[in-house]
Amino acid sequence: DSTRRVHSVAGDRQGPSAFPLSNYAETKPLVEGQMDFKHYHTSAEIEMWMRKWADQYPDITSLYRVGEAFSGRPIWQMTFTNKKTGRDTDKPAAFFEGGRHSGEISGTESTLYLMWYLLENYGKDAAVTKLIDENAIYLRPLNNPDGSDMYRLTAQANRSTVRPNDDDGDGLLDEDPGEDLDGDGFIRQMRKKVEMGKGQFMLDPKDPSGRLLTRAPAGKGDYQTWSEGVDNDLDGVYNEDGVGGLDLHRNYPMNWRPMPGGDLTGRGFTQGGAGAYPLSEPETKSVVLFLLSHPNVAVANSMDTAVPMHLRPPSTCEETECMYQADLKIYQRMDSIGLSFTNYPWAGDVYRTYATREPVNAFTGDSSRPAPLFGHGPDFGYFYFGSVWYGDEIWNGGREKDYDGDKKIDSWEVLKYCDEAFGGKCFMPWAKFTHSVLGEVEIGGFNPKFWSQNGPPEVLEKWAKNQALFNLTMAYALPKVEIVSAEAKEIKNAKDSATHEIKVVVRNSGKLPTALEQAKRVKIVQPDRVVAQPARGSATRSIGRAPEFWLGAGQTQTITLRIKSGEKPEDRKATLRLLSTRGGVAEREITW
Numbered sequence: 001d002s003t004r005r006v007h008s009v010a011g012d013r014q015g016p017s018a019f020p021l022s023n024y025a026e027t028k029p030l031v032e033g034q035m036d037f038k039h040y041h042t043s044a045e046i047e048m049w050m051r052k053w054a055d056q057y058p059d060i061t062s063l064y065r066v067g068e069a070f071s072g073r074p075i076w077q078m079t080f081t082n083k084k085t086g087r088d089t090d091k092p093a094a095f096f097e098g099g100r101h102s103g104e105i106s107g108t109e110s111t112l113y114l115m116w117y118l119l120e121n122y123g124k125d126a127a128v129t130k131l132i133d134e135n136a137i138y139l140r141p142l143n144n145p146d147g148s149d150m151y152r153l154t155a156q157a158n159r160s161t162v163r164p165n166d167d168d169g170d171g172l173l174d175e176d177p178g179e180d181l182d183g184d185g186f187i188r189q190m191r192k193k194v195e196m197g198k199g200q201f202m203l204d205p206k207d208p209s210g211r212l213l214t215r216a217p218a219g220k221g222d223y224q225t226w227s228e229g230v231d232n233d234l235d236g237v238y239n240e241d242g243v244g245g246l247d248l249h250r251n252y253p254m255n256w257r258p259m260p261g262g263d264l265t266g267r268g269f270t271q272g273g274a275g276a277y278p279l280s281e282p283e284t285k286s287v288v289l290f291l292l293s294h295p296n297v298a299v300a301n302s303m304d305t306a307v308p309m310h311l312r313p314p315s316t317c318e319e320t321e322c323m324y325q326a327d328l329k330i331y332q333r334m335d336s337i338g339l340s341f342t343n344y345p346w347a348g349d350v351y352r353t354y355a356t357r358e359p360v361n362a363f364t365g366d367s368s369r370p371a372p373l374f375g376h377g378p379d380f381g382y383f384y385f386g387s388v389w390y391g392d393e394i395w396n397g398g399r400e401k402d403y404d405g406d407k408k409i410d411s412w413e414v415l416k417y418c419d420e421a422f423g424g425k426c427f428m429p430w431a432k433f434t435h436s437v438l439g440e441v442e443i444g445g446f447n448p449k450f451w452s453q454n455g456p457p458e459v460l461e462k463w464a465k466n467q468a469l470f471n472l473t474m475a476y477a478l479p480k481v482e483i484v485s486a487e488a489k490e491i492k493n494a495k496d497s498a499t500h501e502i503k504v505v506v507r508n509s510g511k512l513p514t515a516l517e518q519a520k521r522v523k524i525v526q527p528d529r530v531v532a533q534p535a536r537g538s539a540t541r542s543i544g545r546a547p548e549f550w551l552g553a554g555q556t557q558t559i560t561l562r563i564k565s566g567e568k569p570e571d572r573k574a575t576l577r578l579l580s581t582r583g584g585v586a587e588r589e590i591t592w
Contacts, residue, residue, distance in 0.1 A: 019154040019177075022185035026450045026457050027152050035116055037461035040105055040454070042152050043145045046112060050076055050141075057119055059083055060132055067286025069146045070163050075286055080118055081136040088136035088296075090585040092478040092510065095291065095300040096471050097140035100248045100283065102147025103157045106394040106454045106463060107303030111141040113461070114468040127476065134584075135478055138290075138297065144248060144283050155180040155187050157448065158244045159273060161281050165245035169261075172233060177242035179229035182433055182443050187239070189445040190226045191430065192438060199223045206412040211427060211444070214411070228443055230436060247273025249304070249391070250373070251284040252380035255316050271374040278375065291385060295524055298512060298582040299388045299474040302377050303467065306453055307393035310338040310347035310470075311354060313378035318370070319349045323382070324517035334388060334474065341470040350378055350391075358408075386519025388474065388512065394467050395455045398426065398446075418451070422458065426451035479510035481528065481551060481583035486576055488592035498543040498562035500592055504530050505558050506578050508551035514583040515550055525581035530559045532574040532590075539566030540574060551583060565592070 030036045054063035066077040081088045098107030121128040146162045164173035178187035199221035204212035213223055227239040250271050256278040257271040279285040291297055312331055314322055335347035346357050355371040381389020399409040400417045418426040430444035446452045455463055484505040491501055508514055515525045527548035534540040543562040565571055578586040
């Protein structure tokens with residue numbers, strides 16, 4: 001009926017499972033039909049705005065279907081460029097996307113904010129107008145509509161795609177999802193008081209309200225906890241095999257590794273969530289195929305939540321050993337620029353900075369050390385695609401204030417900030433519930449959707465805007481080739497039959513080189529070059545091969561072309577074309 005949205009969940013024991021529609025206030029606009037960033041937009045609302053903008057701004061936007069999600073639903077993308085100044089593929093380009101991970105919806109909001117910001121400021125702000133006139137910006141706010149809708153519209157959540165997956169290795173697919181037992185629209189936590197020494201947790205002594213638990217020393221625990229729900233497959237574990245489970249951010253082709261069990265030697269690396277093979281998931285495949293057909297993209301950001309961090313390559317090695325130093329300096333400069341907008345506590349690579357950002361792993365108690373992630377977007381973006389590529393993590397889970405000054409933020413400090421800033425609404429007080437198996441338990445805890453994983457609507461715009469402005473600044477840095485001047489000079493008695501030399505002064509006015517060193521290495525881009533194209537039917541022709549070169553940021557070079565000119569007036573002119581894969585195309589007419 002109209003009040004329910006049904007998701008089928010495979011599994012011999014569980015059978016089909018219907019998840020009721022949750023009517024979240026956090027996904028409702030302040031005024032229907034008006035844009036605001038005080039709520040999280042549903043996929044239907046996002047598509048409505050994209051269609052509206054495409055109709056309203058036909059000269060600078062294009063809306064198109066760029067792929068299909070697992071369910072067959074379309075994945076929509078927009079190109080922002082002034083169509084009167086040339087094709088998007090002839091211009092330097094940036095690519096920004098959100099919504100890859102089902103529940104990490106803040107990236108979608110930041111992408112949507114950037115779309116709105118560009119349209120609001122085109123023709124008013126000189127920098128934005130110049131950006132769209134001279135460049136192409138590809139924007140994909142919702143790469144995973146299946147998982148995103150499940151997250152926004154029901155109590156369910158998962159890591160990424162909704163493709164059925166055997167998370168617990170029992171041969172069944174998606175047979176043990178969480179259940180919203182108390183009907184509040186969220187799958188929270190269950191806790192039960194037990195005899196001393198029979199639990200793993202105890203009340204956190206730093207929280208006088210008694211709402212928080214902390215892991216107890218051996219023999220001191222008097223609470224047990226579970227994820228809200230029932231043990232559908234009767235294996236003693238709750239909610240360990242929910243909807244889907246593959247990870248779109250482990251499915252990229254660079255440094256991909258098989259799922260656990262896929263290494264038949266038992267001695268190699270494996271990667272949870274990797275999928276059956278690189279690009280097995282249509283959502284990731286659509287990203288990679290689009291970019292490979294658009295090598296003009298020089299900067300990209302594919303955003304997630306919630307560390308928060310400017311997250312970049314490398315994902316599997318030490319940056320000083322496996323990256324070109326010139327490229328690493330560019331990334332480090334971008335790190336600093338990003339922090340100036342967002343003030344995130346971390347910026348750096350996946351392999352070391354991300355893995356060691358906390359001295360001790362809060363879950364295992366082990367000291368942090370560098371750790372690889374395989375099939376990861378940043379590695380694809382740099383090592384395979386040769387671009388400046390980030391996979392930024394937005395929102396901090398409420399880790400806002402270090403009340404005791406010990407340089408770490410514990411759960412009690414998150415709760416205290418929740419109480420002070422939001423009147424405690426981000427934490428549901430524990431309430432008694434009679435469980436069919438466990439007996440009397442309490443259900444409560446932090447809001448898993450609009451606090452732990454994404455910020456409450458009151459702070460959404462701040463986080464979305466700051467991240468969008470960093471992405472915008474990366475787009476402002478795109479390389480941009482120009483022909484500064486051109487002069488033809490007659491030559492006599494040349495051995496190669498040339499009659500004229502054309503000296504062409506070219507420049508890259510952008511803040512990034514026309515190719516990273518890695519891009520040159522993997523041949524994702526061609527060298528820059530200048531060619532002379534005589535008029536149709538002209539007897540004039542070029543002599544020799546056009547010189548190839550690369551232009552650094554702000555660099556100027558003089559390129560010499562040799563031509564054999566005809567005698568007729570129409571033979572004494574040509575169009576000079578400066579061609580750069582990532583710096584765009586520039587043209588100038590010349591006569592002699």
